[in-house]
Each structure stands twice: as structure tokens, then as C-alpha cells.
Amino acid sequence: MNKTQPSNQEDQEIDLIQIFRKIGSFFQSVNTFLFNCIQFFVKNAVVILILLLLGVGLGFYLDETKKIYNHQITVTPNFGSTDYLYSKIDLIESKIQEGDTIFIKDVLGLKKPKEILKIKIKPVTDVYKFIENKKENFELIKLMAEDGDIKKVLEENLTSKNYKFHTITFQTKHIISEKSAIEPILFFLNESEYYSKIQKETVNNIQLKMIQNDTIIAQINGVLSGFSGAAKGTKSNNLVYYNENTQLNDIIKTKESLINEQGFLRVDLVGLNSIVKENSSILNIENNTSTNGKLKFILPILFLLSFIFIYLFVKYYKSQLKKSKLI
Template sequence: MNKNVPNNLEDQEIDLSQISKKIRSLLQRFNTFLFRCIQFFVKNGIVVSILLIVGVGLGLFLDQTEKNYEHQIIVAPNFKSTDYLYSKIDLLASKIAEKDFFFLKSIGIKNTQEINKISIEPIVDIYKFINNEGQNLELLQLMAQNGDLKTIAKETSISKNYDFHTIILSTQGITSQKRTVEPILNYLNTSPYFRGAQKISISNIRQNIKTKEGIIAQIDGILDQYSSSNGNRQKSDKLIYYNENTQLNDIIKTKDSLTKDIGTLKIQLFNSDKIIKDCTVIMNIQNTKSINGKLKFVLPAVLILGFIFISFFISFYRKQSLKTEQNSTI
């Protein structure tokens, strides 16, 4: 046991000395690399300064002239036209990517060359989706067993069931609603099939409202008769909120329910004036994502890095050429 202890100590000392040598070697290499970098920039200071000035100047110019803007159109597809809406936006996106300016002009867009892209995404409202139909909760629970609920909520099969969606349009430069947005909305509302569905739906809503208003008028008549029979001077159902007569209470609750239904139907009628109802349009939001608006910082870095790469490539090529020549002479 005692004989092994000195050997272990010696081994540890050897290991520590080797580690310290490696650390010193790495530090020396780092110092050499740092010195060469400083030497390179000192030697090529004029070129680097020129590239820096040119990059900043060109970047400032491009940031001012090549501004990209986003425009958001919040829409509500009616008459189960969500799939139609998404397919139309996909078609527009492909035409913009193909730079099919003839097609874009044919639907009324004025600034065809300024449009960069168009896309659509749902406005996720998972709570309303669940409340609309009880089976939706069971569906989400079943799907969530195999994945994240947030991811599932944005899947195409689920997202198309939300009431509102956002069309995102990107343009180079500022545009107006009349030049760009209105032609797109008019194009989305030109389906003969959904125009027919719109007429039938509006007729059904109006008939439903008329029927419910007729039932309310009958209920008002019953309440007036009840008030008269009880000797009430004011023949108004507003004074009747509770009575021991259960049937009368049910009639009042029915009237309240019908009134709420009529309010909902009137909102539906208001939203049914278009196949794709535009709810809100937000124009000219400057896009600062990625390198947009940051070219004054990006271009100088790209130019300097490119110069460094070319310089090191030339230096490497010369060294290898010299080695090749020396080997050939030997």
C-alpha cells in the first residue's frame, strides 16, 4: 500500500504538468492568432475603413429606399367558405411568387410589382371553438393525447373552424387600401356558388327574425291579457318578472330567449353582406423582421468578412504554391 502511494503522487504530478503545458500552449496559440488578427487589420486598415464607410452608406440608402411594409386584413368567412378562402389566398400567393402581373392586374391590383407575398393564418380562439359545440372538446382531448395542445390548435384541420382569420400582405413601400386591399377583397367575393348561398342564407335569417318577432308579439298579447285580468293599470310586461304561475314565468323566459336570438340573428344579417367579410384593415406596418431596416449594420459586416475570407484564401493559396514548388525542386 505504502509503495503505491508515491507512484500515484508522481503520476498526478505528471498529469498536472501535462495539463498546464497544454493550457500554456493553447494560450500561446490564442495570443498568436489574436496578434495576427490585429496585424491584419493594421496592415489593411485603409481597405477595411473604406469597406466600412461604403457598407454603412449603402445600408442607410437601402434602408430608406427599400422599406417593406405589412398589411393585415382580419376577415370572417361566411356560409362555410373557409376552405374557399384559403384556396384563393394560396392561388394569389402562387401568382405573386410567379410574378404573374397580368393576372394581378386583371383582378384590379394597381401596384402589382410592389407586392412581395400574401399569406393567411387563423386567429386562434380555442375557448369559443369548444363552446360552440360540446363534441369539439372531446375531439381536442383525443388529439392532445398524441401531441401538444398549442400545436394542435393551429393545425389546418382545426384552425379552419375558427371564426376570424388574418390575411397578411407584404409590399415594398407604402400602399393604400384602394390600390391593393379592395381589389383583393373584391376578388375573394366573386364566387357564384357562395353568392347563391348568401342570398338563401339572408332570406332564411330574415324569415327567422320575422317568425320570432311574431312569437314575441303573441307573448306580449298574452301578457297584456294577464295584466288586464289582474286589474293592472299599466299594461306593460316590464312590470312582470316573477309570478307564482309557472306557465307565465316560462312564457317570460321564452320571450327573453327569443329576444337574444333576434339580436344574434341581426348580427348574422349584418355580417352576411359579404362572402368574405372584412372586419378590420390595418395598413402600412413597417416590417423590421430579419434584416429589414438593419442593412446599415449587416452590409459593412458582410463586406469586411468577405474581404477577410478572400485575403486568407489568397494567403493560403500562396503558401501552398510555395510548398509545391519547394517539393518539386527537391
């Protein structure tokens, strides 16, 4: 038993020595690696400096000359023209991707057809506006949400196309003006013989409705004036009777309802002067997503990494070539 204890102690001492040796070897390897890195950068300092300066300079140049600008138009498709609007935008996008400059210049009306890069449209998700004064829309969302995620239901194609507002976004290579791009695009979107007829009849119907409402309001005013005149020549107990008369209250409520309707119809007419009505537009937002505007930082790093890779590849190739000659 006494012989076993010294043997175990010796084994433990050997294990500790090996561990310390491995730790020392690891730090030595790290030290060697750091020294080699420093030596590499010192030895190739001129080349590395040139590559960094070249990368920064080229990056600045490309960032300034290859800028991309985003533009947004918020529109309202009237007269049930939502599907028509989306199909028109899809047509423009397909022509852009095909490089059909004749269509973009002559049909769409953009004087510089190669300037536009892409275009798309998506709805402005506004569920409150969607269900406002429309009980059937609220019931529809409730029904659809029973079988799935409410957020998914609100954003899916079937629901989203029924929202009032939609945003058209497109990209160009240079700064644009409303006259050079927005007006031609909106003119193209509003060029529809069918929806122009629908627009004409819809506006005409609203105007007729407003004339009829004004006539009814005038008649109600006449009736109320008659009640007022009659009330002045009667005793107080008759006046109480008139105030409590159900028919008179109904007439007053009808007048109030018609006045409110007239207000809504006047507001509606403001937005019905176009098939696709422009609500607002934001132009020339510099696109800084992906590598846009960041090449001044990316290119120097890319050049440096490429140089290191080539250096290591050449070094590896030479070492393997030397080994092959010794065999």
C-alpha cells in the same frame, strides 16, 4: 532505494520544465498572433476603412430602398366559405410566385402587380369562441384530444379551419393604402355567384325569422295584457293563482328567449353583408426579420471578412508557391 528517489525527483523536475516551456510557447504564439493581427489592420488601415464606409453606406441605401412591409386583414368567412377562402388565397399566392402580372393586375385588381411579394392565410386560434354555445364542437375537441396533444389538435388543419376568424397576411415592397390593396383583394374574395346566392337566402331567412319572432312577441304581449287586466278584477287569492300558473311562467320565458334571439339575429345580420367579412386591418408594418433593415451592420462585417479571407488565401498561395519552387 536511495538511488531511485533522486531519479524520480529529476524526472519530476524535467516534466515541470517541459510544462512551463509549453505554457511559455503557447503565450508566445498568442502574442505573435495578436501582433500579426494588429500589424495587418495597421498595414491595411486605409483599405479596411474604405470597405467599412462602403459597407455602411451601401447598407443604409439598401435598407431605405429595399424595405418590405407586412399587412394583415382579419376576416370571417360566412356561409361555410372557409375552404373557398383558403383556395382563393392559394390561387393568389401561386400567381405571385409565377410572376403572373396580368392576373394580379386585371383579375385581382392591383394596379402595381410587381409590388406584392407573397400572401398567406392562417386561422386565429380561439378555442373559447369555437366551443361557445356549440356543445358538439366541445365534444369533438375532447374526443380528438384523447388520442393526442390538445395543442396539436387545436392547430391542425381539420380543426383550425372551423375557427371563426382568420388572418390574411401579405407583403409589399412599398407602403400601400386600403383603397389600393385591401379593397381589390376583398372584392376578389367576395366574387362568387354560388355564395352570393347562399348569402341572399340566408339573410332572407333571418329577416323572415325576425318578423315571425316580432309577431309572436306581440301575441305574447297581448296574452300578458289579458292576464294583467283579468288579475286587476279578481280577488287576491286568484292573483296568487295566476302568479303561480305554470303556463304563464312558460309564456314569460318564451318571450325572454325570443327577445334574446332577436338580439343575436340583429348582430348576425351585421356580419352577413359579405361572403368574406373584413373585421379589421393593419397596414404598413415594416418587416425587420432576417436581414431586413440590418444591412447597414451586416455589409461592413461581410466586406471585412471577405477581405481577410482573400488576404489569407493569397498569402497561403504565395507561401505554397515558394515551397514548390524550392523542391
